[in-house]
Amino acid sequence: MSFFSHQIRRSFSSSAVRRVVIKNVTIIGGGQMGAGIAQVAASTGHSVTLVDTSEDILKKSVKGIEGSLKRVVKKKFADKPEAGEEFIQKVLQNVSTSTDPAAAVPTSDLVLEAIVENLNVKQDLFGRLDKLAPKHSIFASNTSSLPITDIASSTSRQDRFGGLHFFNPVPMMKLVEVIATSATSQETFDSLLNFSKALGKTPVSCKDTPGFIVNRLLVPYMMEALRLHERGHGSKEDIDIAMKLGAGYPMGPFELSDYVGLDTMKFIIDGWSEKDPDNPIFAQSELLNKLVAEGKLGKKTGEGFYKYK
Numbered sequence: 069m070s071f072f073s074h075q076i077r078r079s080f081s082s083s084a085v086r087r088v089v090i091k092n093v094t095i096i097g098g099g100q101m102g103a104g105i106a107q108v109a110a111s112t113g114h115s116v117t118l119v120d121t122s123e124d125i126l127k128k129s130v131k132g133i134e135g136s137l138k139r140v141v142k143k144k145f146a147d148k149p150e151a152g153e154e155f156i157q158k159v160l161q162n163v164s165t166s167t168d169p170a171a172a173v174p175t176s177d178l179v180l181e182a183i184v185e186n187l188n189v190k191q192d193l194f195g196r197l198d199k200l201a202p203k204h205s206i207f208a209s210n211t212s213s214l215p216i217t218d219i220a221s222s223t224s225r226q227d228r229f230g231g232l233h234f235f236n237p238v239p240m241m242k243l244v245e246v247i248a249t250s251a252t253s254q255e256t257f258d259s260l261l262n263f264s265k266a267l268g269k270t271p272v273s274c275k276d277t278p279g280f281i282v283n284r285l286l287v288p289y290m291m292e293a294l295r296l297h298e299r300g301h302g303s304k305e306d307i308d309i310a311m312k313l314g315a316g317y318p319m320g321p322f323e324l325s326d327y328v329g330l331d332t333m334k335f336i337i338d339g340w341s342e343k344d345p346d347n348p349i350f351a352q353s354e355l356l357n358k359l360v361a362e363g364k365l366g367k368k369t370g371e372g373f374y375k376y377k
């Protein structure tokens with residue numbers, strides 16, 4: 069049975085843990101996803117600590133949150149700009165930042181990770197935090213493609229571990245995939261489901277299978293768009309226009325790739341092609357590899373498939 073066809077048996081752990089009402093949230097990784105999740109959690113009254121590796125990165129994260137909040141209030145408080153400004157200040161007060169996860173986690177109900185898409189790095193992080201977080205604290209990963217079971221294996225709280233997969237841009241995208249492994253307790257799953265609803269999102273329940281629901285369908289589509297272009301069967305511009313006007317997608321596959329980040333795309337496809345090397349759906353793209361090697365990672369670096377000012 070291949071990596072992509074395996075079945076996961078869902079059985080809830082019998083080690084009963086009480087359902088946690090999530091109020092204090094530590095988010096590790098203040099990049100596009102972590103900052104977006106922090107913004108939405110703070111906007112819905114949660115107390116958020118955002119952790120990253122340097123003060124400079126965290127300053128950029130908070131600036132990004134402020135910019136995104138301005139776009140939100142422009143619509144939400146169109147007729148009441150003062151109330152909008154008040155809302156922004158209130159939300160920002162709910163966000164504190166830290167470069168030291170060890171200092172942040174002892175008061176956390178939820179520790180959610182949105183760092184680089186690398187299994188060893190994620191395992192190392194959670195392994196360290198497992199010893200510092202309170203017993204009731206739930207751990208969750210926002211991974212796009214890695215098995216939650218593998219990430220959780222570095223901890224001793226596998227019944228209090230699940231996946232919370234958000235979509236980019238977090239303030240706009242309504243979906244959250246809530247992932248239970250075979251060890252995730254029912255209480256943990258319910259807490260994560262309720263947390264997603266408290267953020268104003270619509271959760272769907274997923275098995276711990278590669279790509280969960282959305283990325284199992286989206287990744288083959290995105291990679292095939294690259295290959296179609298590499299075969300010389302369409303320009304990036306034409307493929308993007310075709311998928312927007314012909315299939316109703318808000319962004320074409322090349323625009324979306326730049327938006328997601330080409331490094332993240334490469335991490336995903338490298339991992340999957342390694343696990344299932346004979347599956348042509350997950351074959352490498354030379355063009356993607358070249359752009360990543362050149363540091364052209366998409367919108368976040370100013371250039372990917374397209375250039376951004």
Ligand SMILES: CCCCCCC[C@H](O)CC(=O)SCCNC(=O)CCNC(=O)[C@H](O)C(C)(C)COP(=O)([O-])OP(=O)([O-])OC[C@H]1O[C@@H](n2cnc3c(N)ncnc32)[C@H](O)[C@@H]1OP(=O)([O-])[O-]
Pocket residue numbers: 136137139140142143211212234235236237238239240241283286287290291318319324328332333334336337
């Ligand atoms: C190998 C393959 C790899 C797959 C990777 C998978 C990755 C991952 O695991 C899963 C994903 O996330 S998959 C990715 C899933 N994601 C997708 O598929 C996304 C697809 N794209 C879309 O849904 C739309 O293009 C957007 C909603 C991004 C923008 O909407 P638009 O209409 O096209 O264009 P617009 O004019 O720019 O914006 C209009 C208004 O929207 C608002 N607003 C926008 N951004 C905001 C923000 N950050 N904050 C706050 N507000 C924001 C704002 O009000 C703005 O008005 P303003 O006056 O300009 O302030």
Ligand SMILES: NC(=O)c1ccc[n+]([C@@H]2O[C@H](COP(=O)([O-])OP(=O)(O)OC[C@H]3O[C@@H](n4cnc5c(N)ncnc54)[C@H](O)[C@@H]3O)[C@@H](O)[C@H]2O)c1
Pocket residue numbers: 096097098099100101102119120121125181182183184185186189193210211212213233234235236327328329332
């Ligand atoms: N980009 C997307 O569209 C998207 C969507 C859903 C899920 N994801 C997943 O979310 C995660 C983050 O993706 P992103 O796009 O936000 O990446 P990003 O590169 O924008 O941000 C990652 C951040 O994590 C920080 N970081 C890395 N290692 C760290 C560590 N050990 N401790 C603290 N901070 C650390 C980096 O400094 C960076 O600021 C990945 O697992 C990715 O697969 C991405």
